[in-house]
Amino acid sequence: MKRSQIITFKIDGQDIAAREDETILELARQNGIRIPTLCYLESVTPWGGCRLCMVEVKGTTRLFPACMTYPQEGMEVSTVTEQLTTYRKQVLDLLFAERNHVCSVCVSNGACELQGLAYELGMTHVGVPYLNPSLPLDASHPYFGLDHNRCILCTRCVRVCDEIEGAHTWDVMGRGVDARIVADLNQPWGEAISCTSCGKCVQACPTGALFEKGKSVAEMQKRHEFLPYLALMREGRDGDSEQ
């Protein structure tokens, strides 16, 4: 399937010329319009799970995830409204309350995308009671650690491991509030034989859930700018090229 018709539509009043096969989020980014997101990662399949990139479209009361919605001719999209800001803060409220995000003692303090969004949206406190779950930390891997206390289940690690590294070490087990990231068949990470120790999951993780061992508070900087290049280089290797 190849669509390449050029259409025009609007994001926040700005005229945008677009190919039909680009999402609203991608087009916004290309045009310098920032839409908050936590689960989107350039170069891997969008998941639409975090609900932070929800946008309004004129003519309907339904909200759309920008990372999974394609524009249509004449569409008018709003990315910042009072309603959207309220919903985004509610999403952050629930994320902070669901696990134990203690920013002050986190390896990713100062470089965390969750913390950064709370700052950006002017969040001053969490409005719902904290769940304070008892969660483990997996330090069985020789180079990396997984702290479930900081995980927001964005599944970036799952997708980057499956789609770019091709190992599919990570997956999600359980449902709802009991959902957990698991390595292989719910084994300690260090015993997961499919793991190549490439570390892409660590770099893709938006919080301090995945980290390099030896990094202390506020020392963990994530870099995933290289992933799109890697994805581009590997395109077509599995025979799934569009050509």
Next chain:
Amino acid sequence: MSNKTKLATVWLDGCSGCHMSFLDIDERLVDLAQLADLLYSPLVDHKTFPDMVDVTLVEGAVSSEEDYEKIQKVRAHTKILVSLGDCAVTANVPGMRNPFKVAALYERAYHENAQLNQQIPVQVIPPLREMSVPVHQVVAVDVFVPGCPPSADTIFFVLTELLNGRKPDLTGRTRFGA
């Protein structure tokens, strides 16, 4: 008594870092002293909370029975209550004990990690509540100032705004874990 704003600060379950950051305002404290009188604080000698205070800064989470009673008394005698710092706002480090039972904490602190006089204190040290919680889970809070600790500049900004009758807008000034 002067017409200055009546200010108080309270220290619940925190490390006193927020109070240290408050002192870090340095010579600008002199400016603040023109606008406010500090009536009650760990930094001054008054033993009882005054009848009515305009602004109270609260550092720390609500962790013990003493904290729980104190914060309700403070709320009843304060016009504008400010949650100062991550412990007051999120429970932060004190809240890291919440996944454990209190009995297990006492066991770890007073038996496993004690070499002399292994005993759980029943006098002087106030009993812990089941959970260490943010101040706003116990009483209504008017202003939230996240940060671990909030910087001296942030605290100075908050106080200057409040002492001049404005509600501080902290967007872009401080964050969780700052």
